[in-house]
Amino acid sequence: QVQLVESGGGLVQAGGSLRLSCAASGRTLSSYAMGWFRQAPGKEQEFVAAINWSGDSTYYADSVKGRFTISRDNAKNTVHLQMSSLNPEDTATYYCATGTFTSNLRRNEYDYRGQGTQVTVSS
Secondary structure: OOOEEEOOOEEEEEOOOOOEEEEEEOOOOHHHHHEEEEEEEOOEEEEEEEEEEOOEEEOOOOOOOOEEEEEEEEOOEEEEEEEEOOOOHHHHEEEEEEEEEEOHHOOOOEEEOOOOOEEEEOO
């Protein structure tokens, strides 16, 4: 069993930045691909970013490419999402999740998911 806890969400003005973090317990993350998803009110969950177990391969949704950066620190059992140039369309609850491969995460398939952290971008 893996427990994932997200943090770092909040209210930010358009154009601003936030850094989300996800801390894991219960099992080491180093054998998992990791990813971030988001879900806005009234919308389905969507894939945001994924990183492979070693951290040398990353993938992004087109909507965030060039603005968001996913990273991981296997020694600290954490994964991060640096978000910049935020706009109101980025407003959502953001979740981190584990997956066997990044291809699973990119298909919205995950093994474990956290409770989420709210990101609100004001215009």
